[in-house]
Amino acid sequence: MSCSRAAGARAAPRRPALEGDLPLHELARLRHAVYRVLTTVLLYPDAEWIAILPRVAGELLAETRPLSRFAFWPAWEGLLRSLRGMEGADRAALEAAYVGAFMVSPDGAPSLPYESAYYPPEAVGEVLASLDQEYARAGFSVASSFKEPPDHAAVELEFMGLLCQEEAEMWEREDLAGSVERLRREQRFLERHLARWFPEFARRAAELDGGAFYGLATGAARDFLAHDVDLVAALLGRYREGAGT
Amino acid sequence: MIVLLCEELERLGHGLDLAAVEEALAAEHAEVEIRRQAGPCEKAAAWLDPGLKAAGGLILGLCSIDGGRHELHARARRLGLDPFGIEVLDLGTFCALAHPRPQATTKAGLLLKAALAKARAHQKSGPENTKPVLSWDQQVSRRALLTLPPLRYEAVPSIRQDACAAEEGCRVCAKACPRAALTPSDDGRMVLKKASCTGCGACVSACPRGAFDFPGASLPEIEAQVAALLNGSTRDLRPRGILFTCRQNAATLERFPRAGDTSAAEWFPVEVPCAGMVTPTWLLQCLDLGAAAVAVLTCGRETCRFGQPEVVRGRVEYAQQALSMLGASPEGVRLLETADPTELAGALAFVPASGSERRDGPSRPALFSPLGTAQTLLDLAGGQGAGLDRSFIHPHSPLGVVELRDGCTGCGACVHACPTGALALGRGQEGLALTFEARRCVGCGECAPACPEGVLRVEKTTDLARLSRGKLTLYRDHEPRCLACGGPIAPQKMLEKIRTLLGDDRAVGVITQYCLTCRGGHGALLCGRGDLRDWKGTTEMRRGNTGGQSRGERG
Numbered sequence: 001m002s003c004s005r006a007a008g009a010r011a012a013p014r015r016p017a018l019e020g021d022l023p024l025h026e027l028a029r030l031r032h033a034v035y036r037v038l039t040t041v042l043l044y045p046d047a048e049w050i051a052i053l054p055r056v057a058g059e060l061l062a063e064t065r066p067l068s069r070f071a072f073w074p075a076w077e078g079l080l081r082s083l084r085g086m087e088g089a090d091r092a093a094l095e096a097a098y099v100g101a102f103m104v105s106p107d108g109a110p111s112l113p114y115e116s117a118y119y120p121p122e123a124v125g126e127v128l129a130s131l132d133q134e135y136a137r138a139g140f141s142v143a144s145s146f147k148e149p150p151d152h153a154a155v156e157l158e159f160m161g162l163l164c165q166e167e168a169e170m171w172e173r174e175d176l177a178g179s180v181e182r183l184r185r186e187q188r189f190l191e192r193h194l195a196r197w198f199p200e201f202a203r204r205a206a207e208l209d210g211g212a213f214y215g216l217a218t219g220a221a222r223d224f225l226a227h228d229v230d231l232v233a234a235l236l237g238r239y240r241e242g243a244g245t
Numbered sequence: 246m247i248v249l250l251c252e253e254l255e256r257l258g259h260g261l262d263l264a265a266v267e268e269a270l271a272a273e274h275a276e277v278e279i280r281r282q283a284g285p286c287e288k289a290a291a292w293l294d295p296g297l298k299a300a301g302g303l304i305l306g307l308c309s310i311d312g313g314r315h316e317l318h319a320r321a322r323r324l325g326l327d328p329f330g331i332e333v334l335d336l337g338t339f340c341a342l343a344h345p346r347p348q349a350t351t352k353a354g355l356l357l358k359a360a361l362a363k364a365r366a367h368q369k370s371g372p373e374n375t376k377p378v379l380s381w382d383q384q385v386s387r388r389a390l391l392t393l394p395p396l397r398y399e400a401v402p403s404i405r406q407d408a409c410a411a412e413e414g415c416r417v418c419a420k421a422c423p424r425a426a427l428t429p430s431d432d433g434r435m436v437l438k439k440a441s442c443t444g445c446g447a448c449v450s451a452c453p454r455g456a457f458d459f460p461g462a463s464l465p466e467i468e469a470q471v472a473a474l475l476n477g478s479t480r481d482l483r484p485r486g487i488l489f490t491c492r493q494n495a496a497t498l499e500r501f502p503r504a505g506d507t508s509a510a511e512w513f514p515v516e517v518p519c520a521g522m523v524t525p526t527w528l529l530q531c532l533d534l535g536a537a538a539v540a541v542l543t544c545g546r547e548t549c550r551f552g553q554p555e556v557v558r559g560r561v562e563y564a565q566q567a568l569s570m571l572g573a574s575p576e577g578v579r580l581l582e583t584a585d586p587t588e589l590a591g592a593l594a595f596v597p598a599s600g601s602e603r604r605d606g607p608s609r610p611a612l613f614s615p616l617g618t619a620q621t622l623l624d625l626a627g628g629q630g631a632g633l634d635r636s637f638i639h640p641h642s643p644l645g646v647v648e649l650r651d652g653c654t655g656c657g658a659c660v661h662a663c664p665t666g667a668l669a670l671g672r673g674q675e676g677l678a679l680t681f682e683a684r685r686c687v688g689c690g691e692c693a694p695a696c697p698e699g700v701l702r703v704e705k706t707t708d709l710a711r712l713s714r715g716k717l718t719l720y721r722d723h724e725p726r727c728l729a730c731g732g733p734i735a736p737q738k739m740l741e742k743i744r745t746l747l748g749d750d751r752a753v754g755v756i757t758q759y760c761l762t763c764r765g766g767h768g769a770l771l772c773g774r775g776d777l778r779d780w781k782g783t784t785e786m787r788r789g790n791t792g793g794q795s796r797g798e799r800g
Contacts, residue, residue: 021392064323071375071398074325171391226372233440234379235393 022066024179024235025171028164030066031228034076035161038221041083042113042154045094050086057083072220072227079220082213094213101205101214111204111218115151118197127151134189135159138166153201156194157221160186160228180239187232195229198222246361247300248279250336251286254353257308258342262350266306269354273478274361287313289333290320298325302364306357308337315397322398329374329400329460330367332360338498339514348510351481355474355513362473363466370460373403376439400460400518401442402449404435408456411435415664417689421451423521423552445550446522453615453665453687462518467527468613474513475535484537486512486596489527491520493544500586508593512540520544521551526618526643528564528578533621538596539564542581542589554582559641566639567622567707571631574598616665618643619684619712626709636708645688645703646711647681649719652700655679655736662695669716672724677736679720683711727760734760 037060040053057080060067067073086094100106102113115131116124131150135141140162142150149155167182202222209215248270254261267279278300282292286307297303303326305317310333318328334356340349380395409415412433419427419435426441427448437448449457455464471487486509490498498514517523520543531539543549543557551557558580565575576597583589622644626633647659647668655677657670667685671678690703711717724733725740734740740757747753755764 021394023392025391027393068323069319069396071322071377072372073322077325174391176390223372227375227377230375230377230439234377237440238379 023171025168026066028168028171032161032164032168033060034067034224035157035164037083038217038224039154039158039161041079041217042152042157042221045091045098047091050089050091050094053083054085054087054089057081058087070227070231072223075220075223079217082216086213097209097212097214101209108208109204111201111208113153113201114149115153115156115193115197116149118200131156131193134193138163138185153198153221156189160189160194163189176239180236183232183236183239187229187236190225190229190232194225198225246274246277246302246304246364247297248277248304248306248357248361249282249289249292250279250306251284251289251308252281253284253286253308254306254336254341257337259344259346259349261336261341261353262346265350266354266357269351269479270357270361273358277361284308289313290316293317293320293324293326295324302330302332302361302367304332304334304357304360304364306334306336306353308335308341310335310338318398327367327369327460328398329370330364332364334360335498343506343508344510348482351479352510352513355479355482358476359470359473359513363470366463366465366469367460368458368463368465370400370458371403374400374458374460376401376442376444399444400462401439401444402437402446402457402459404437405456405458406434408454409435409452410454410456410664413664414662414695415454415689415691417664417687417691418448418452418457420689421447423447443519443550445519446517447519447551450522450524450527450613451615453689455614459518462522464613467515467517470515471531471536471613472534474515475531477535482511484511484596484598485535486538486540486593487531487536488512488514488540488542488593489520489523490514490516490542491544491549492516492518493549494542494584497542497544497584497586497589506587506590508590509595511537511596512593519550520557521549521553523557523560524615524643525560525563525567525641526615526621527613528561529567529621529625530613530617532568532573532577533624537598538577538579540579540581540593542583545582545584556641559639563639563641563643566637568625570635570637570707570709571622571626572629573625615643615687616685618687622707622709623712631709633709633713636706636710638704638706640705642688642705642707644683644705644707644712645686645690646683646706646708647686647692647719648702648704649679650700650702652698653679653696653720654698654739654742655720655722656697656739658695658697659692659701662691664689664691668692672733676721676723677733678718678722680716681719682716683708683714725757727763728758729763730760732760732762734758 037053037056040049043049061080061084064077067076100110102110104110116127119127128149128151135150140159142155146155163182163186167179167186170178170182199222202218205218206215250263250266252263255263263281270277270279286309289305289307290313292305314333317331317333321328321331336353336356339356340353343349344352376399378397378399379393380397411429419429423445424441424443426438427435428438430436446459446462449459449462449464474487475485520541523541528539528541541557541561543554561578561580564578568575568577574597581589581592583592655670660668660670660679665685665687667682669680669682671680688703688705693701693703722736722738724736726732727734734757743756744753
């Protein structure tokens with residue numbers, strides 16, 4: 001087969017043959033799944049963690065098509081591969097890695113997975129109150145059985161996942177106004193919270209944990225969050241123009 | 246590094262001698278692996294495989310780019326390659342279709358060497374450099390509103406906060422941005438709003454600190470590419486011209502080589518995201534590196550990312566005026582505002598010898614930063630044998646001159662605001678001196694509004710004499726010594742101003758006799774004088790009208 005130019009033809013402009021269109025409810029469900037995985041990864045590793053996450057990662061890796069079109073894919077794929085390889089992993093070693101990365105580090109200050117740790121002390125109350133308000137406005141609250149404050153990375157990531165789930169339901173119902181409202185809520189939460197502190201958290205985790213699991217996990221989460229901020233903005237850009245309403 | 250060449254280039258148009266191209270590359274870059282790929286190169290994305298991940302850099306020589314870039318990027322991303330680090334060369338348009346086989350072959354070799362140099366200078370892109378763009382259907386339908394349209398990614402610049410001077414008040418990039426995408430945050434850091442950024446790169450080339458990363462079009466990458474194109478090791482195709490082309494011009498350039506085209510093989514394209522990125526500094530530095538001529542081809546579209554054609558024209562005009570000042574031909578720099586391929590080919594019929602070409606190639610590494618301008622002008626002046634008694638004012642001058650009227654108190658606010666270090670405050674036995682180094686001044690004007698006395702002015706002047714000198718002292722003053730520690734208190738003029746402002750206030754004695762540390766940090770000094778209570782009361786009464794004092798104390 002020869003190039004169209006070599007064959008004497010002048011190339012006609014054509015639409016790039018990129019990935020096929022993806023229904024927006026599926027996109028929201030994919031984002032929800034990513035947030036769920038990231039939430040679990042940043043929780044203290046227990047027996048259930050080790051039993052479930054490697055299997056989930058294996059299943060996600062088996063069907064790469066929907067997510068591999070996105071720019072965060074290389075980091076995400078790296079995390080999934082690492083998770084898949086943890087089947088039957090030594091729980092004590094993983095616990096030690098978690099403690100060393102996020103709780104008590106022998107190599108310096110740990111990378112604390114709490115938003116308020118990245119603001120001056122006088123802002124802590126404001127951050128926690130703001131989070132409680134955000135959760136309450138969406139009809140959620142942190143379960144009393146969960147022994148971490150509402151600004152823990154896992155809580156914030158799970159909340160974003162829940163917003164994505166609601167968004168997916170709205171798209172499925174073809175409720176454009178409701179979907180856009182959910183997107184706006186996601187944007188606000190990302191910009192006011194996760195996007196502000198998570199990159200620094202990930203940077204510190206990478207410094208401490210380097211190429212090890214938790215450095216990789218926070219790096220993948222950082223890349224995904226950076227992409228999600230842009231993606232939500234791009235989606236909202238369409239509807240802000242009034243086309244969707 | 247791996248170079249993938251489409252085999253069809255052998256047969257396209259006049260054809261390329263791919264064996265000769267490979268030989269030329271291997272002679273200078275033995276470490277580079279060159280592979281020939283069977284066409285069609287419209288599907289070059291299929292050439293990518295996971296094995297390329299370890300290559301450390303990838304260059305594709307194709308018959309045509311033809312909009313396949315996004316497919317290529319998508320596949321590269323899926324394979325874990327950095328898509329913005331892949332160099333794609335349209336060897337069909339610029340070589341095989343445009344010139345006779347021997348010239349086309351030499352030119353292809355040079356373009357590939359330059360792409361290798363650029364790929365080596367590439368720094369890995371991160372999520373901060375990636376902006377998703379959704380290609381929505383023009384027609385609004387229910388289905389379109391419920392689906393994610395094809396997604397592509399564009400590169401946007403990112404800011405290295407450790408190099409950025411925004412916290413000191415620098416706003417050079419924000420002023421250069423035509424889309425107001427750069428704004429300082431509450432904590433003083435400069436933030437790029439990706440949603441507003443069009444990726445024109447104007448901020449990247451404007452930043453005097455080189456604080457921007459812009460994968461695929463960073464200053465080190467462009468600099469390396471141009472230097473390689475003008476390298477003297479290949480004797481053919483001289484004198485050479487550098488043609489900066491806007492990326493949006495791909496469609497015009499695709500139609501460019503036609504039967505009877507007269508464009509000269511000596512013009513070498515350097516693709517930039519937008520002509521708005523090309524500064525006068527770049528234009529002149531290409532000449533300094535050995536180009537005989539430089540041209541800027543703008544897209545001339547309504548959708549221009551930069552959207553300020555008059556600025557591009559102004560920059561070219563400045564460079565032409567600078568050449569005239571140096572006694573060189575202004576023809577050495579030109580602006581091409583056309584979408585007509587025939588007109589374009591006619592304009593590029595030959596490379597005008599500007600008289601500044603250095604046949605031995607660059608004598609020093611290029612410096613595509615704003616701070617390289619002065620050295621470039623002095624080099625060019627030396628090459629032309631031009632005297633240094635020349636200067637001119639131009640609104641697009643990349644250089645400036647700071648002038649100081651009477652009334653400076655030496656507070657140093659201007660020094661703090663200057664992002665390039667052109668203004669400096671020095672202390673010595675003779676007192677305090679405010680100095681100005683013209684070769685470091687980019688004429689940004691950040692210093693003037695910072696001056697509390699309003700005595701500082703910046704003019705967009707290119708003045709060879711001032712550039713050739715080192716630091717000039719603008720202001721010198723004696724600094725009285727602290728009675729307690731012997732250290733400097735403040736410039737004499739500032740203390741006089743404080744006396745004038747405060748009159749016979751009791752605080753004057755303390756302020757003018759003790760340095761900031763001794764009067765503020767050691768309560769014992771004041772306690773020892775037994776008037777602490779009075780002193781505090783006096784300060785509180787005066788707090789409302791001591792603006793000049795607090796500014797002065799910064800010095």
